[in-house]
Amino acid sequence: GQGDKSEVLVSAAASLTDAFREIETEFESAHPDLDIVLNFAGSSTLREQILAGAPVDVFVPASESIMQPVVDDGLVGDSPMVLARNRLAIAVPIGNPALVTGLDDFADSALLIGLCAPAVPCGEFARRALARAGVVAEPDTNEPDVRSLLTKIAAGELDAGIVYESDLVAGGDGITGIPISDEFNVAATYPIAVVTNGDSPDGAALFVAFVATAQSRSILAANGFTTP
Amino acid sequence: MSGALQARIDVGFDADFRLDVEFDVPPGTTVALLGPNGAGKSTVVAALAGLVPIDRGRVVLDGVVLVDTEQGLALPAEERQVGVVFQDYVLFPHLSVVENVAFGLVARGAGRAAARRSARNALPEFGLDGLGDRKPAELSGGEAQRVALARALVTQPALLLLDEPLAALDVTTRADLRHLLSDHLADFSGPRILITHDPTEAFLLADEIYVIENGAVTQHGSAEDIRLRPQTPYAADLAGANLLVGEASDGLVTVASHRLAIADTAASGRVLATVHPRAISLHRRQPEGSPRNTWRTAIRRVEHYGDRVRIQVGDPLRLTAEVTPRAVDALGLSVGDSVWVSIKATEISASPE
Amino acid sequence: MSGALQARIDVGFDADFRLDVEFDVPPGTTVALLGPNGAGKSTVVAALAGLVPIDRGRVVLDGVVLVDTEQGLALPAEERQVGVVFQDYVLFPHLSVVENVAFGLVARGAGRAAARRSARNALPEFGLDGLGDRKPAELSGGEAQRVALARALVTQPALLLLDEPLAALDVTTRADLRHLLSDHLADFSGPRILITHDPTEAFLLADEIYVIENGAVTQHGSAEDIRLRPQTPYAADLAGANLLVGEASDGLVTVASHRLAIADTAASGRVLATVHPRAISLHRRQPEGSPRNTWRTAIRRVEHYGDRVRIQVGDPLRLTAEVTPRAVDALGLSVGDSVWVSIKATEISASPE
Amino acid sequence: MRSRTPWPLVALAVAAVLLFALPLFGLLVRTPWSGLGEILGSEVARDALWLSLVTSLGATIVALILGLPLAWLLARIEFPGRALVRGLVLLPLVLPPVVGGAALLFTFGRRGLIGGPIDELTGLVLPFSTWGAVLAATFVAMPFLVITMEGALRNLDTRYEGAASTLGAGRWMVLRRVTLPLVAPSLAAGLVLTWARALGEFGATITFAGNLQGRTQTLPLAVFVALESDRDVAVALSLVMVAISLTVLVALRHRWWGAS
Amino acid sequence: MRSRTPWPLVALAVAAVLLFALPLFGLLVRTPWSGLGEILGSEVARDALWLSLVTSLGATIVALILGLPLAWLLARIEFPGRALVRGLVLLPLVLPPVVGGAALLFTFGRRGLIGGPIDELTGLVLPFSTWGAVLAATFVAMPFLVITMEGALRNLDTRYEGAASTLGAGRWMVLRRVTLPLVAPSLAAGLVLTWARALGEFGATITFAGNLQGRTQTLPLAVFVALESDRDVAVALSLVMVAISLTVLVALRHRWWGAS
Numbered sequence A: 001g002q003g004d005k006s007e008v009l010v011s012a013a014a015s016l017t018d019a020f021r022e023i024e025t026e027f028e029s030a031h032p033d034l035d036i037v038l039n040f041a042g043s044s045t046l047r048e049q050i051l052a053g054a055p056v057d058v059f060v061p062a063s064e065s066i067m068q069p070v071v072d073d074g075l076v077g078d079s080p081m082v083l084a085r086n087r088l089a090i091a092v093p094i095g096n097p098a099l100v101t102g103l104d105d106f107a108d109s110a111l112l113i114g115l116c117a118p119a120v121p122c123g124e125f126a127r128r129a130l131a132r133a134g135v136v137a138e139p140d141t142n143e144p145d146v147r148s149l150l151t152k153i154a155a156g157e158l159d160a161g162i163v164y165e166s167d168l169v170a171g172g173d174g175i176t177g178i179p180i181s182d183e184f185n186v187a188a189t190y191p192i193a194v195v196t197n198g199d200s201p202d203g204a205a206l207f208v209a210f211v212a213t214a215q216s217r218s219i220l221a222a223n224g225f226t227t228p
Numbered sequence B, C: 001m002s003g004a005l006q007a008r009i010d011v012g013f014d015a016d017f018r019l020d021v022e023f024d025v026p027p028g029t030t031v032a033l034l035g036p037n038g039a040g041k042s043t044v045v046a047a048l049a050g051l052v053p054i055d056r057g058r059v060v061l062d063g064v065v066l067v068d069t070e071q072g073l074a075l076p077a078e079e080r081q082v083g084v085v086f087q088d089y090v091l092f093p094h095l096s097v098v099e100n101v102a103f104g105l106v107a108r109g110a111g112r113a114a115a116r117r118s119a120r121n122a123l124p125e126f127g128l129d130g131l132g133d134r135k136p137a138e139l140s141g142g143e144a145q146r147v148a149l150a151r152a153l154v155t156q157p158a159l160l161l162l163d164e165p166l167a168a169l170d171v172t173t174r175a176d177l178r179h180l181l182s183d184h185l186a187d188f189s190g191p192r193i194l195i196t197h198d199p200t201e202a203f204l205l206a207d208e209i210y211v212i213e214n215g216a217v218t219q220h221g222s223a224e225d226i227r228l229r230p231q232t233p234y235a236a237d238l239a240g241a242n243l244l245v246g247e248a249s250d251g252l253v254t255v256a257s258h259r260l261a262i263a264d265t266a267a268s269g270r271v272l273a274t275v276h277p278r279a280i281s282l283h284r285r286q287p288e289g290s291p292r293n294t295w296r297t298a299i300r301r302v303e304h305y306g307d308r309v310r311i312q313v314g315d316p317l318r319l320t321a322e323v324t325p326r327a328v329d330a331l332g333l334s335v336g337d338s339v340w341v342s343i344k345a346t347e348i349s350a351s352p353e
Numbered sequence D, E: 001m002r003s004r005t006p007w008p009l010v011a012l013a014v015a016a017v018l019l020f021a022l023p024l025f026g027l028l029v030r031t032p033w034s035g036l037g038e039i040l041g042s043e044v045a046r047d048a049l050w051l052s053l054v055t056s057l058g059a060t061i062v063a064l065i066l067g068l069p070l071a072w073l074l075a076r077i078e079f080p081g082r083a084l085v086r087g088l089v090l091l092p093l094v095l096p097p098v099v100g101g102a103a104l105l106f107t108f109g110r111r112g113l114i115g116g117p118i119d120e121l122t123g124l125v126l127p128f129s130t131w132g133a134v135l136a137a138t139f140v141a142m143p144f145l146v147i148t149m150e151g152a153l154r155n156l157d158t159r160y161e162g163a164a165s166t167l168g169a170g171r172w173m174v175l176r177r178v179t180l181p182l183v184a185p186s187l188a189a190g191l192v193l194t195w196a197r198a199l200g201e202f203g204a205t206i207t208f209a210g211n212l213q214g215r216t217q218t219l220p221l222a223v224f225v226a227l228e229s230d231r232d233v234a235v236a237l238s239l240v241m242v243a244i245s246l247t248v249l250v251a252l253r254h255r256w257w258g259a260s
């Protein structure tokens, strides 16, 4: 951070990395007196920090369930609003060696498939999508986060997995995406809220307002998110 | 400068061994501790140096109380001015010879460079020239012992504890260092305690000798005392004499049911009788003449020591006689042979136990 | 069983020290190595045991080639049947006395329990009863040395290397273990090498003596040879004799510009002349009579050894004389006094260098 | 000596202990003691506990078998590139776990350098299997054994080993009966560090072996997943790990560490 | 002895080395060598590198100051609860990093047991500050120093220290001139393990200290972020860590480790 600018500490889910870096640049040129400090980590890690009193101004986790305990603890000013949604997609290793075509292939026990763990949002949503498609999947692994699922797909260890669309945009090397049709697709919701622990409530409010602007929405869209 | 040492030490390891001794060493004198292996000599050193806590006792050096268990007082080792040559040297393996010798000087406040200089200057005196930069692992046994001696002596402590400091030295160096030590000891005004297994060394270097056996002092006195009137078999071995314990009455001593005539007709009760090996004669045939004690027995051992031969005879009294090689040849003595032993009554000195 | 040892060893540490020696030890004989500190005796042991690689040489034991540098062959230590008593014992600190002694038996294939039993049975012989369960750190110096001795002897190796095995023992135990050792050695058919600084020990236990100085053998022969004809000052010290190096001609030896008459008129060229201390007489006034060598000098040192007194006289010839305490008292000799020295020509034996 | 307490040292040591004890205390304060029994009795918890024990012990054993020889070589044998090998051993410590896991995938994965041939020859696929979890834990934990033992072996006086060999002990007996007992305290330290690190291993396992209950889901993985859904479960499972390691160490007290 | 090469040992050791070397090789194969210069010259990379060096060195120093006394006490002084303290020291190894970080937050956070009072008294807030990153790294890395040194000190023959004290050396001089030099190889091992662990530290740091570029974002955290946006950057940054640790260890070779 620079000199006497006031800092706004934004704790954002790691999947928002690229999008929020761009938004930071835009925001800071619009508000030269404010310095956005981005804190990327897994949503639950960020939540633990806030619950332990970390001086965070804005919290943007990857699911509403992560936000809930923070709300319950009375650490959120206004009730959270929805920042963006992230739709699911099928990820396969580049070249799609197992010739996966859609959700139906997840029932093929000959394939090595991976999902996120049911307790994790991406796992919960993936299972909902599969249920909608009437597919009974037996995953070979229940990855605790999308990142490790993607790593294994990229390495060719898994023939297919269900991830977020934004993941295919960011760091998607070695991965080919296959869209999931709207009728089955489920989207994760990214809530955003001002945290009362923070030292810059005004800056926080400005930032939350800024992410709702069209400028920000186009950045989010470019990174694979859908916006409300 | 005064500087006497008064020590009363009581310390035990487990139930097996207990050391309970008392010394009084005036300044400027050397006390030699002699005793069998495991008698507790090294334990005395450790206790005086502050390396082993004592159970009961009091040690005063030069008016300073080092330990007093009743007052719960025990000066830590580094605050006692005690120089120690350890039986197994305990040289610092990571330091060179010069650094080992300089260690005590640095610890006592000398500058690093000055200490090294003094240490290096002291090396020739101990026959260590040219070895200054070696590590202890690169020294021979005798060289290591000299380093240990140099390390302890250069600090000029108020009390010197020397645990078999010459045991690993060759004959020439041993004689040289014995002189060095006796010169050093003469200059050095504090008390010193020397442990040795070599009676000659003790007789040469010590003013007083303490014989320790099984944790207790069994005899102390001048070299002459020990030599002439040893009180225990160990002390007799030290003196090179034969020691017999018996019951005296009317000019006779009864030892294990064997009777010996002695000159002292007044002696009575339990006595220690000593006979010097050279006072015992051996004969092929029953001797005639003055010796009042003669009996027949067998030879158990024959040992040639250069110009003397020591012959041990068997029961009823195991005694060692010393004769010349010529006599052995003349009499044709060898192990198992039957011989006559004769001892003049005047050669047996008896003293009450 | 044969079992001789033939060894030719050449090994050096840095540039400072080089050992280059050759031995031939027939089976059943004991060779004593004597020599000043740092002469290389322990290095011989390490090289024979296989703990130090040798630079050049060949060692054959009982027909088996242990090392041959020309063939690039070196049996590892564990495949040589060599028992070693190390100068500093090197007992295993984590094992009890019994386990230390049993170690070699286990290593040579005995069952764990059987080995412990034999080890425990061997302890009394070495004066170690009751110490079987102690750890080495809980032993006195002499006790530790006995464990080292027991550990090496129980395995009955084909070659025994004893590096000052009795140095830390008390007089009584030393005599006992000397006997034990000489009995053991008598039973033991292999060759053995004994290192010692004690000439008596060497003379008693060894069949042949090698004097090593500065890495080389300077003299070897029987105890008698060394005692009567020492070839170096060190050997003379060993023998307790005075050694003079001089030029002989016409029944005279010139030593440092001083002339001594000798009996052997045939001797010529450089000779080693030895004089026994007891053959040197001291007088307050110029002596008259037969001794052909008399001169006047000063007393440098007086040392009392029990029943003998050794007196060193100063220039022109530093000699040690041995006299009785009675003589010292009678003549009132003390350091610095001027005395007359006399030596009979027949008491000086001269041999070509 | 023995009697005097060195207060400045004690003060620093107490500070060190507090650094470890206070966070534990903080954790205990926030623990949901009431629901604990139920959480710990669950199948997920039991599976994870069992797997954690298996993989951490397995990793420790493999580390011992491979790591001890390496430590011995590093300490005793002079060979070119020794410093490089020592540096290599530390890689798993400095590599971020995810990268380490990815590197393992490149090597031992189905399409990896070694994993490919292994798969073809034996049909054994390391990722997603318990073997994979053991491999990941070994990779991460073995450096502790190697580095600790190298230091200890370097410190050891080789004369004892020499004396043993003159008594007829071959290399193996010397190692077993002399070398290792003499460095026992350091070996205990190395093994404990290795085992504890393997027990706590998370990053490389998750990346390399995946997260399948009963097969690769060890306690740390279960904790991580639980953090997403039920914080109480996560804290409770963490306490299980704390309890295991404390129990093991207190139990080892006399056996291994030796009396002082 | 010296001349014979123990082949079975060598074979096992080679297997161990391969376990470390192959993944590195796998990583090198996938490294984007062309873009490397640009990536490493970026501000993010330079900040992270600098911070990593500062925090890992800082943590090593703090671990030395606090951990060495603790190791000494554990090795030398008999006190009740010693085994418990030793167990406590291992906590950071077995606690999942996120839980460890959370425990640190409970304790040293603004609302924590200690953090609250500290904040009120000094205004110093540890989380989200470089000091916090040092604290997290210390918490995680110090156990290695403590456990390694305890083992080494237990192995040490105390007679040398006794001899030094008879020569007049006080406790401090004995420590500095006798004890530590005698355990130098183990101390080197302990310090290297500590430093490497601190350098690679990720979980507790991201939880406790946050992930703020230039303040708490060390190399492993930067790798984590890079994984979300550009894998090439992540691999490149990982290689930086590998390079640093190899460089340091190869450089330390003679100075510290001592010739064998």
Ligand SMILES: Nc1ncnc2c1ncn2[C@@H]1O[C@H](COP(=O)(O)OP(=O)(O)OP(=O)(O)O)[C@@H](O)[C@H]1O
Pocket (backbone or CB within 6 Å): B013, B014, B017, B035, B036, B037, B038, B039, B040, B041, B042, B043, B044, B087, C137, C138, C139, C140, C141, C142, C143, C168, C170
């Ligand atoms: N740490 C210990 N634990 C138990 N017993 C011990 C310990 N140290 C020494 N001892 C025993 O105490 C007794 C005295 O030992 P000390 O070393 O004082 O004997 P010493 O007279 O010096 O013998 P030496 O002439 O053999 O050196 C011995 O019996 C020894 O075995």
Ligand SMILES: Nc1ncnc2c1ncn2[C@@H]1O[C@H](COP(=O)(O)OP(=O)(O)OP(=O)(O)O)[C@@H](O)[C@H]1O
Pocket (backbone or CB within 6 Å): B137, B138, B139, B140, B141, B142, B143, B168, B170, C013, C014, C017, C035, C036, C037, C038, C039, C040, C041, C042, C043, C044, C087
């Ligand atoms: N590792 C080594 N490095 C360098 N020099 C050494 C080493 N070991 C021994 N020496 C030197 O080699 C020489 C011979 O040593 P050795 O131990 O064989 O002597 P020694 O005859 O046994 O003497 P002592 O009677 O004192 O035991 C000595 O000068 C010694 O300093």
Ligand SMILES: [Mg+2]
Pocket (backbone or CB within 6 Å): B041, B042, B043, B087, B163, C140, C141, C142
């Ligand atoms: Mg002793």
Ligand SMILES: [Mg+2]
Pocket (backbone or CB within 6 Å): B140, B141, B142, C041, C042, C043, C087, C163
């Ligand atoms: Mg020697």
